[in-house]
Amino acid sequence: MKRVYLDRTAHSGAVGVIVPDAQIIPVGTTIYYMPIALKSEEYDNFADKYGIHFIFADDIPEIDFYTVPHIDIFATDGKGGFLGTVGNTSDLESDSPICFISKEKICYLLFENGSEFLEKVENWQKQMKLYEGIKFYNNRTDAEEELEFIN
Numbered sequence: 001m002k003r004v005y006l007d008r009t010a011h012s013g014a015v016g017v018i019v020p021d022a023q024i025i026p027v028g029t030t031i032y033y034m035p036i037a038l039k040s041e042e043y044d045n046f047a048d049k050y051g052i053h054f055i056f057a058d059d060i061p062e063i064d065f066y067t068v069p070h071i072d073i074f075a076t077d078g079k080g081g082f083l084g085t086v087g088n089t090s091d092l093e094s095d096s097p098i099c100f101i102s103k104e105k106i107c108y109l110l111f112e113n114g115s116e117f118l119e120k121v122e123n124w125q126k127q128m129k130l131y132e133g134i135k136f137y138n139n140r141t142d143a144e145e146e147l148e149f150i151n
Contacts (some may be wrong), residue, residue: 005147007140008070024150026070027143029063031055032090033074050121053078065105066137068147079103083110086134092118099131100124107134 002022005144009085013145033055047053052086053062053076074090075083080103088096100108108128115133120127 003148005068005143005149007149008072008140009066025068026087026113027066027068027147028140029065029067029071029073029084030089031060031063031073032085033057033060047078050124051077051079052083052121052124062140065101066139066143067107068137068143069133071099071101071134073101085114099134100128101134105136107131122132 003025004022005025005027007028008026009030021083034057036056036058039056043054055073055075061073061082063073063082065137069087071084072088073082073084077083077100081099084090084101085094086097086099088094091132095110095113098111098114098117100110102108107130109131110124110127111120117124143149148151
């Protein structure tokens, strides 16, 4: 089956696309951030306890890579690494895997889904398994040299 790629950085929210006889792969790196009004002591305590800093609108990190498949980053580790949801918009109630991207752009699978993340977060750094299913590019233009995108 033919694979075609849908840039999620260009299309936020729900997107419906049908391409006969093709598998559509969502790609790109996006950031899920929360409104500043949701900042609370609970999030600060979570960061202090687990080293996971959820992203808020007043402190959105710069991303210098483009991923295949899509990763939606929802937190940082405070040391240059990122936590994100693979293949879907971040939602800790979804069945999408949670990954960690090191500052060296090495991807690790942390948890099979958001529920597991919430249950086992205290040991998240010990959960890392190399995840070779993610390919890094500098940007979409570089990815387009190898992949067929849906326009």
